[in-house]
Amino acid sequence: MSDVNIKVKDRKGVEHTLLAPTDMSMNLMELVRAYELEEEGTIGICGGMGMCASCQCYVLNDVDLPEKSDEEEALLSEAFHVKSNSRLGCQIFLTRDLEGLEIELAPES
Amino acid sequence: MISTDILIIGAGPTGLFAVFEAGLLKLKCHLIDALPQPGGQLSELYPKKPIFDIPGYPSVGAQELVDNLMEQIRQFQPGFTLNERAETIEKLDDGTFIVTTDRGTRHHARAVAIAGGLGSFEPRKPELENLEMYEEKGVEYFVRNPELFRGRKIAIAGGGDSALDWSIFLSEIAEEVTLIHRRNEFRGALDSVEKVRELKAQGKIHLLTPAEVTGLKGDGRLEAITIEKEGVSSEKAVDYFIPLFGLTPKLGPIAGWGLEIEKNAIKVNNALDYQTNIEGIYAIGDVNTYPGKLKLILCGFHEATLMCQSVYNRLNPGRKYVLKYTTVSGIDGFDGSRKEAEKAVVQAID
Numbered sequence: 001m002s003d004v005n006i007k008v009k010d011r012k013g014v015e016h017t018l019l020a021p022t023d024m025s026m027n028l029m030e031l032v033r034a035y036e037l038e039e040e041g042t043i044g045i046c047g048g049m050g051m052c053a054s055c056q057c058y059v060l061n062d063v064d065l066p067e068k069s070d071e072e073e074a075l076l077s078e079a080f081h082v083k084s085n086s087r088l089g090c091q092i093f094l095t096r097d098l099e100g101l102e103i104e105l106a107p108e109s
Numbered sequence: 110m111i112s113t114d115i116l117i118i119g120a121g122p123t124g125l126f127a128v129f130e131a132g133l134l135k136l137k138c139h140l141i142d143a144l145p146q147p148g149g150q151l152s153e154l155y156p157k158k159p160i161f162d163i164p165g166y167p168s169v170g171a172q173e174l175v176d177n178l179m180e181q182i183r184q185f186q187p188g189f190t191l192n193e194r195a196e197t198i199e200k201l202d203d204g205t206f207i208v209t210t211d212r213g214t215r216h217h218a219r220a221v222a223i224a225g226g227l228g229s230f231e232p233r234k235p236e237l238e239n240l241e242m243y244e245e246k247g248v249e250y251f252v253r254n255p256e257l258f259r260g261r262k263i264a265i266a267g268g269g270d271s272a273l274d275w276s277i278f279l280s281e282i283a284e285e286v287t288l289i290h291r292r293n294e295f296r297g298a299l300d301s302v303e304k305v306r307e308l309k310a311q312g313k314i315h316l317l318t319p320a321e322v323t324g325l326k327g328d329g330r331l332e333a334i335t336i337e338k339e340g341v342s343s344e345k346a347v348d349y350f351i352p353l354f355g356l357t358p359k360l361g362p363i364a365g366w367g368l369e370i371e372k373n374a375i376k377v378n379n380a381l382d383y384q385t386n387i388e389g390i391y392a393i394g395d396v397n398t399y400p401g402k403l404k405l406i407l408c409g410f411h412e413a414t415l416m417c418q419s420v421y422n423r424l425n426p427g428r429k430y431v432l433k434y435t436t437v438s439g440i441d442g443f444d445g446s447r448k449e450a451e452k453a454v455v456q457a458i459d
Contacts, residue, residue, distance in 0.1 A: 046150075077268055077292040
């Protein structure tokens with residue numbers, strides 16, 4: 001077992017502390033879906049292919065994250081409600097480095 | 110009016126495979142889809158991506174799977190109403206249904222199978238004041254009829270394939286095409302990017318990057334857009350503004366058909382036949398939900414198969430039938446074709 005703790009503020013502003021498995025090749029979007037924090041069909045619509053931006057989130061604290069790929073950067077440039085701390089949850093894989101990460105889900109668009 | 114046995118709403122893999130299973134039971138199918146081509150998400154979202162969990166295919170391209178399904182159902186001659194969204198449903202006294210699309214096409218069916226996946230794909234709309242007011246009065250989300258744009262001033266916003274492709278296409282017929290994108294980089298096929306670069310050099314496409322459309326103006330119809338480029342705001346006269354920010358699936362009008370909805374999906378009876386709370390309406394594939402539901406293509410195929418058996422029994426009460434194997438009985442197409450296994454011979458060898 002190698003789980004980390006991640007704080008997620010949902011679209012209603014409610015905070016959740018989630019136990020995130022790091023050995024199941026899951027990403028942040030899937031973690032949010034696994035905990036059913038948002039209604040099905042409103043997050044991770046494309047299934048994590050980096051195509052719909054429905055898993056956009058804002059990173060709230062200073063935790064080392066993998067760099068954005070060109071694809072992620074490009075998709076964010078077409079998404080709505082984008083801020084400087086925006087990321088796509090489906091592009092961030094759950095690793096031990098994410099211990100203590102805090103994110104907020106971007107509004108549905 | 111189009112008439113069929115099973116009306117399938119959604120022409121994705123599950124809907125397409127349902128045509129095959131229905132065909133084995135001599136039931137005719139017609140499909141409606143909001144997209145211009147069959148294939149659903151596979152063709153629209155990820156045609157070139159491989160799928161690894163189709164039994165028997167270690168890897169198959171999404172579009173390749175759709176092409177194969179189309180080939181597999183060809184002899185059952187399905188009808189298609191494409192580029193139209195199923196809007197209303199009416200149950201007649203004899204238990205049959207009439208489904209009408211947003212364009213007014215009417216379909217009469219003895220059973221309805223909703224295989225709508227995530228829903229119908231709707232354009233993602235930018236947050237602009239009065240956007241709705243100008244829809245179909247200068248703001249368009251699709252290029253359905255290119256002639257509309259002949260000799261006009263067009264502004265296109267977006268940074269993906271469709272923004273690039275439509276800019277290229279419309280540069281031939283429009284008076285002026287301006288492509289506006291928030292970044293300098295575009296995300297699309299290399300060919301398209303090259304072509305836009307070329308057309309820009311020839312002065313046929315005006316490129317505005319990094320820039321954003323921030324306002325719409327006009328008295329009753331779009332006359333100009335406000336563009337913000339690197340902190341400077343300016344106005345530009347246009348006849349049409351086409352924002353192309355991709356498509357997002359919405360359950361849409363189906364949500365108002367009186368079906369039990371849970372988690373943005375349609376509740377079905379999975380112990381039996383994937384029928385909804387309305388007798389004669391089924392839901393199969395990603396659009397349905399039941400305890401333990403998995404949104405997988407292979408589960409959709411299974412659900413489609415059971416749905417067809419149930420429709421047969423419902424339409425032919427008391428008429429005996431037993432499942433047959435295609436290997437044994439072959440396939441008789443509605444087009445008169447027959448496919449069957451080669452027969453073994455019984456002969457002495459001297």
